[in-house]
Amino acid sequence: MRRRAPMLTALLLAMALSACGSDGPDGSSSGTGTTTLTVYAASSLTSPFTELGKQFESDHKDAKVRFSFGGSSDLVAQIQQGAPADVFASADTANMDKAAGDDLVERDPVNFASNTLEIAVPPDNPAGVASLKDLSKPGTKVVVCAPEVPCGSAAQKVQDASGVTIKPVSEEQSVTDVLNKVQTGEADAGLVYVTDVKAAGDKVKGIRFPESSSAVNTYPVAVLADSKNKDLARQFVDLVTGDAGQQVLADAGFAKPSS
Amino acid sequence: MTRGSRQVGLPPWLFAPAAVGALFLVLPLVAMLSRVEWGDFFGLIGSDSSVAALKLSLRTSSVSTVLCVLLGVPLAMVLARTTFRGQQLLRSLVLLPLVLPPVVGGIALLYTFGRRGLLGHTFEVLGIQVAFSTTAVVMAQTFVALPFLVVSLEGALRTVGGRFEAVASTLGARPTTVFRRVTLPLVLPGLVSGAVLSFARSLGEFGATITFAGSLQGVTRTLPLEIYLQRETDADAAVALSLVLVFVAVVVIGFARGRGAI
Numbered sequence: 001m002r003r004r005a006p007m008l009t010a011l012l013l014a015m016a017l018s019a020c021g022s023d024g025p026d027g028s029s030s031g032t033g034t035t036t037l038t039v040y041a042a043s044s045l046t047s048p049f050t051e052l053g054k055q056f057e058s059d060h061k062d063a064k065v066r067f068s069f070g071g072s073s074d075l076v077a078q079i080q081q082g083a084p085a086d087v088f089a090s091a092d093t094a095n096m097d098k099a100a101g102d103d104l105v106e107r108d109p110v111n112f113a114s115n116t117l118e119i120a121v122p123p124d125n126p127a128g129v130a131s132l133k134d135l136s137k138p139g140t141k142v143v144v145c146a147p148e149v150p151c152g153s154a155a156q157k158v159q160d161a162s163g164v165t166i167k168p169v170s171e172e173q174s175v176t177d178v179l180n181k182v183q184t185g186e187a188d189a190g191l192v193y194v195t196d197v198k199a200a201g202d203k204v205k206g207i208r209f210p211e212s213s214s215a216v217n218t219y220p221v222a223v224l225a226d227s228k229n230k231d232l233a234r235q236f237v238d239l240v241t242g243d244a245g246q247q248v249l250a251d252a253g254f255a256k257p258s259s
Numbered sequence: 260m261t262r263g264s265r266q267v268g269l270p271p272w273l274f275a276p277a278a279v280g281a282l283f284l285v286l287p288l289v290a291m292l293s294r295v296e297w298g299d300f301f302g303l304i305g306s307d308s309s310v311a312a313l314k315l316s317l318r319t320s321s322v323s324t325v326l327c328v329l330l331g332v333p334l335a336m337v338l339a340r341t342t343f344r345g346q347q348l349l350r351s352l353v354l355l356p357l358v359l360p361p362v363v364g365g366i367a368l369l370y371t372f373g374r375r376g377l378l379g380h381t382f383e384v385l386g387i388q389v390a391f392s393t394t395a396v397v398m399a400q401t402f403v404a405l406p407f408l409v410v411s412l413e414g415a416l417r418t419v420g421g422r423f424e425a426v427a428s429t430l431g432a433r434p435t436t437v438f439r440r441v442t443l444p445l446v447l448p449g450l451v452s453g454a455v456l457s458f459a460r461s462l463g464e465f466g467a468t469i470t471f472a473g474s475l476q477g478v479t480r481t482l483p484l485e486i487y488l489q490r491e492t493d494a495d496a497a498v499a500l501s502l503v504l505v506f507v508a509v510v511v512i513g514f515a516r517g518r519g520a521i
Binding site for chain 1: 373375391470488494
């Protein structure tokens with residue numbers, strides 16, 4: 001027993017370490033001939049990109065597409081730290097510019113979609129919100145994104161351009177947090193993207209407002225300079241910017257890019 | 260050791276994994292220290308939003324700790340000194356927030372105290388608005404921190420045992436006197452360490468707060484929420500604020516250690 005203890009420790013450690021290593025982010029798996037393409041994409045692209053990933057895999061039998069969805073600024077930070085990504089699709093040009101500024105993208109990013117804000121209210125619309133102006137009424141509990149995140153800076157732009165001042169009860173970290181506060185009825189209204197309202201289905205009601213045109217978010221996509229699968233990565237970008245990709249994005253509520 | 264007891268040798272193979280474990284915990288702190296922009300440190304932590312967040316965190320964590328003591332001491336007494344049907348089940352449920360992801364706690368609180376939650380309507384009738392208020396922050400912190408106090412205190416109560424209480428009782432002391440003059444002084448170190456742990460846990464609370472209370476400067480945006488938000492635009496500020504949180508935590512633990520509580 002005394003002899004076995006150190007062996008056992010070593011064995012357990014080895015097992016633990018090898019378990020960590022088996023699914024390492026090394027890009028492509030060897031031997032079987034399949035290539036894994038790693039796509040870093042903004043959270044708002046989750047459902048259309050997942051569908052496009054399936055299309056891509058059925059068109060390229062030897063390829064597997066792996067997604068990492070997250071906030072665009074998180075994703076850029078990870079790419080800057082050397083995360084092994086092949087493609088990056090950002091929810092705004094500012095974060096793509098960060099990546100481009102550090103020479104992390106292969107060539108100029110391509111704008112492939114755009115998104116605008118919409119008012120989300122609980123299905124029964126308890127505060128009777130009908131326009132952007134209604135959000136400034138005292139007593140109406142409105143949640144927006146914090147100005148530090150893209151959806152919040154868009155909300156700020158809309159307020160600046162329209163002259164409507166919203167006093168939010170909370171400035172949330174992400175669109176998901178805003179939507180959740182609206183879905184649960186904690187808030188009377190929230191400002192989120194058109195695509196978020198669409199993705200939430202009948203859990204929230206969307207109210208479009210003309211002032212939203214003053215803040216249009218443009219989505220750029222690019223192949224990353226450190227990608228080991230640039231050919232395949234370019235083909236994925238082509239799918240996104242091509243007819244099939246644009247159709248899937250339109251179905252999810254995205255508009256064409258403005259430029 | 261201080262009492263001159265002979266130290267029993269450790270098996271030598273124990274030291275390697277112990278060193279790995281210690282390094283694993285300490286290295287990230289060192290890495291963070293190396294990333295701090297010392298030149299602009301006070302500029303980064305002195306912004307209005309940071310100061311508001313720190314003040315809010317200290318204030319809410321203090322209130323939560325008081326609530327934890329007020330609710331946790333009786334709860335620990337009941338769990339340690341009585342027996343009743345379903346006690347094991349109650350203990351497991353009370354300790355659940357220890358292992359529950361705080362986000363889950365936040366969701367549960369939302370469906371209990373939210374506007375459309377279980378008690379939401381009752382609260383509305385009473386004119387109490389919990390949503391998006393500092394009260395919600397305190398509730399979230401108390402929810403996640405209470406088990407820490409209950410666990411440490413119940414452990415202390417069991418270690419101390421009931422002998423002195425029994426003696427005091429046979430000498431004619433009433434239950435309240437026994438509790439005040441015998442039990443509490445005996446378990447005071449356990450109570451202090453439990454309260455310190457609760458304070459530290461409240462200070463670090465993030466998931467339940469952001470889910471249940473929201474995030475607004477000076478009202479609900481505590482230091483961990485501020486750090487998470489600053490990270491979006493200003494990584495240097497986030498690191499500097501993280502260091503402030505580490506510093507406060509070290510001070511709190513050091514204080515408790517000095518008192519022999521932990």
